[in-house]
Amino acid sequence: MTAAATFPRKGVALAGASRHAIFFVLAAVYLVGLAVSPAFAEPNYLFNVLRQIAPVGIAAVGVTLVMILGGVDLSVGAVISLTAVLAASVMAGNPGNIAPAILVACAAGLGIGLLNGVIAAFSRVSPFILTLGMGVAVMGLTQMFTGGTAKGIVSPGFREFFNFRVGGLVPVLALALLLLAGIGLFIEKATTFGRQLFLVGTNRAAAILSGLPVRGVTIAAYALSGLFGALAGIALLARSGVSSTVAGQGLEFQVLAAVVLGGTTFVGGRGGIAGTVAGTLVLVIAFNLVNIAGLPHQMQLIVMGGIIILASALYGRISERVG
Amino acid sequence: MAVVRAPRRLALDRDGIFLLLAATVIIAALTIPAFRDPANFANLFRQAGVLGILAIGQTFVIVAGMIDLSIGMIAGLVVVLSSVLLNGNAVLTLPVVALMILVGAGIGLLNGVLLNTLRLHPLILTFGMLSVLQGAIFSFTDKSVGRTSEPLSILANGDIFGIPWIAILLMGLAVGAHFLFARSRFGYHLVAAGGNPESARRAGINVERIRLAVFVISGATAALAGVLLAGRLGTGYPLAGNGLELDAIVAVVLGGTLLSGGRGSIWRSLAGVLMLAVISNVLNLLGVSAFVQQFIKGVIVIVAILLNQPRGANA
Numbered sequence: 025m026t027a028a029a030t031f032p033r034k035g036v037a038l039a040g041a042s043r044h045a046i047f048f049v050l051a052a053v054y055l056v057g058l059a060v061s062p063a064f065a066e067p068n069y070l071f072n073v074l075r076q077i078a079p080v081g082i083a084a085v086g087v088t089l090v091m092i093l094g095g096v097d098l099s100v101g102a103v104i105s106l107t108a109v110l111a112a113s114v115m116a117g118n119p120g121n122i123a124p125a126i127l128v129a130c131a132a133g134l135g136i137g138l139l140n141g142v143i144a145a146f147s148r149v150s151p152f153i154l155t156l157g158m159g160v161a162v163m164g165l166t167q168m169f170t171g172g173t174a175k176g177i178v179s180p181g182f183r184e185f186f187n188f189r190v191g192g193l194v195p196v197l198a199l200a201l202l203l204l205a206g207i208g209l210f211i212e213k214a215t216t217f218g219r220q221l222f223l224v225g226t227n228r229a230a231a232i233l234s235g236l237p238v239r240g241v242t243i244a245a246y247a248l249s250g251l252f253g254a255l256a257g258i259a260l261l262a263r264s265g266v267s268s269t270v271a272g273q274g275l276e277f278q279v280l281a282a283v284v285l286g287g288t289t290f291v292g293g294r295g296g297i298a299g300t301v302a303g304t305l306v307l308v309i310a311f312n313l314v315n316i317a318g319l320p321h322q323m324q325l326i327v328m329g330g331i332i333i334l335a336s337a338l339y340g341r342i343s344e345r346v347g
Numbered sequence: 348m349a350v351v352r353a354p355r356r357l358a359l360d361r362d363g364i365f366l367l368l369a370a371t372v373i374i375a376a377l378t379i380p381a382f383r384d385p386a387n388f389a390n391l392f393r394q395a396g397v398l399g400i401l402a403i404g405q406t407f408v409i410v411a412g413m414i415d416l417s418i419g420m421i422a423g424l425v426v427v428l429s430s431v432l433l434n435g436n437a438v439l440t441l442p443v444v445a446l447m448i449l450v451g452a453g454i455g456l457l458n459g460v461l462l463n464t465l466r467l468h469p470l471i472l473t474f475g476m477l478s479v480l481q482g483a484i485f486s487f488t489d490k491s492v493g494r495t496s497e498p499l500s501i502l503a504n505g506d507i508f509g510i511p512w513i514a515i516l517l518m519g520l521a522v523g524a525h526f527l528f529a530r531s532r533f534g535y536h537l538v539a540a541g542g543n544p545e546s547a548r549r550a551g552i553n554v555e556r557i558r559l560a561v562f563v564i565s566g567a568t569a570a571l572a573g574v575l576l577a578g579r580l581g582t583g584y585p586l587a588g589n590g591l592e593l594d595a596i597v598a599v600v601l602g603g604t605l606l607s608g609g610r611g612s613i614w615r616s617l618a619g620v621l622m623l624a625v626i627s628n629v630l631n632l633l634g635v636s637a638f639v640q641q642f643i644k645g646v647i648v649i650v651a652i653l654l655n656q657p658r659g660a661n662a
Contacts, residue, residue: 143649143653147653149649149652149653150470150606150652152470153593153596153600153606153648153652154649154652156593156648157593157597157645157646157647157648157649157652158645158649159645160590160593160641160642160644160645160648161641161642161644161645161646161648161649162645163641163645164638164639164640164641164642164643164644164645165642167637167638167641168636168638168639168642171638172638277474277478280474281478284471290468290470290471291468320486322482322485322486322489323482323486324482325478325479325481325482325485326478326479326482326483326486327482328478328482329475329476329477329478329479329480329481329482330475330479331475332471332474332475332478333461333465333467333471333472333475333476333479336465336467336468336471336472336475337461337465337466337467340465340466340467341465341466
């Protein structure tokens with residue numbers, strides 16, 4: 025009786041801890057950064073970090089929505105590459121073409137996301153393999169389009185705008201990340217669609233039986249992921265100015281690491297964009313610490329893989345105990 | 348697949364890959380003269396060798412209801428390590444190959460132990476491992492290093508009486524794997540554990556040990572594939588293994604093995620490998636660019652998993 029009475033309370037406390045764990049981790053990692061380098065106390069440096077991670081963070085917002093649903097989107101890396109190259113090609117160095125370039129890139133990302141969504145909604149294939157395959161196909165399309173080299177010229181004014189520091193401090197790109205994360209958070213918390221994502225992710229069969237538009241929700245989530253992928257591609261182009269064929273290659277790892285780190289698990293029904301943003305920040309601070317420690321840049325991949333494994337294991341354990 | 352068999356009859360979902368392969372080969376042979384050339388066939392088998400070995404390992408993993416995304420990077424790591432250790436020295440070939448297979452089996456063991464203790468989804472675990480191994484390769488080198496040895500080069504590229512050595516090796520490995528798979532207690536337990544882990548556990552099968560075993564097999568076969576890949580390339584190219592895991596999974600899936608586990612056969616996986624090799628061979632003969640081929644490969648992945656969905660309740 026006493027065990028039965030205390031167990032739920034312990035469960036609630038653990039659930040609360042798991043939901044907020046990433047924010048404690050973020051605080052801890054930040055303090056480590058502060059101890060290692062005084063740069064972490066400078067707003068200038070911090071906003072630079074935010075600008076640096078903007079493409080990954082933006083893409084991670086979309087992927088979070090898909091993963092709440094119980095899916096996953098590994099085609100984002102390829103979508104980022106394709107849309108960055110597409111945007112640069114439409115711009116062709118002409119400032120008047122910036123708006124159409126952004127539109128074309130978004131349409132491409134949305135289209136690929138829709139295709140992922142329709143296949144995922146109307147079949148029982150593994151979304152992991154589906155989106156890996158889609159990534160390969162999109163990569164092929166990008167290379168067919170570019171001929172394997174960089175293509176397109178960024179319009180004058182495009183990079184200047186996104187890298188302009190509002191008040192001499194906050195880069196527009198960092199603001200764009202915060203704005204898009206805010207939009208994602210709104211979709212997640214304040215819309216029916218957001219609620220439905222969690223319901224489908226928690227129990228797909230029950231969601232179908234309760235008459236939820238499961239297919240529609242699935243298609244919309246993947247479409248949004250494609251759209252955020254396109255916005256990430258534009259952000260990457262704005263940050264680097266390089267429209268190479270492989271600009272986004274491997275970014276899906278960083279995106280997945282950020283989302284999983286943020287507490288959105290692979291099984292769905294759990295997590296959220298607030299955690300993803302914190303996860304993104306932990307990831308970029310970890311990367312900067314790798315650099316500050318003087319380790320080779322490639323060590324980031326090892327850190328990231330370790331984070332993907334350990335964070336999943338940790339959250340799995342916590343949710344298992346909560347039940 | 349087990350000891351007791353239903354009467355054998357031709358079923359499209361079971362034998363479809365053999366029919367598809369036969370049809371593709373016949374059409375290609377009739378329409379493309381260069382395809383009929385015996386030298387082209389030898390070449391085709393040489394290309395299929397590395398992937399075939401990877402697909403054998405992945406078949407064990409997938410039938411057990413698992414998946415291993417780290418095999419491409421295990422192969423890639425072995426390509427680099429073996430080339431550096433050998434550096435053209437033929438005498439060291441056997442010890443280095445043995446060491447590499449141990450390294451591969453060790454990484455597989457690590458996968459299996461982590462899977463069992465952390466109770467992670469195998470996709471997430473091996474995806475993380477993929478990233479770790481890629482980081483390890485790139486930390487080690489970002490350009491081609493070392494040189495493979497003469498015997499490995501012959502094994503990977505040479506042939507005897509027109510039959511590539513690698514094809515003979517693959518066949519030997521496949522026969523052994525088939526025996527293990529379809530005629531041994533381990534294989535029997537493997538299918539049971541993959542089909543329904545809970546009932547297998549209740550029947551007294553140690554499911555955790557089966558999972559450990561398949562990841563060790565997968566790691567060891569990936570290392571063997573890596574050694575041969577180094578033999579084909581001649582040097583330690585750090586990107587050699589990239590994407591091979593997806594090719595192996597597609598080959599297994601093309602062979603009609605369900606990703607949900609509990610079903611599959613070595614021969615059908617190898618037919619899937621040959622199918623991919625024939626497609627790539629034909630596209631090469633037709634002069635299709637590498638970029639278009641990559642696009643087609645992605646489409647094949649999607650079509651293959653769409654064709655290979657569980658059908659009905661007993662799937």
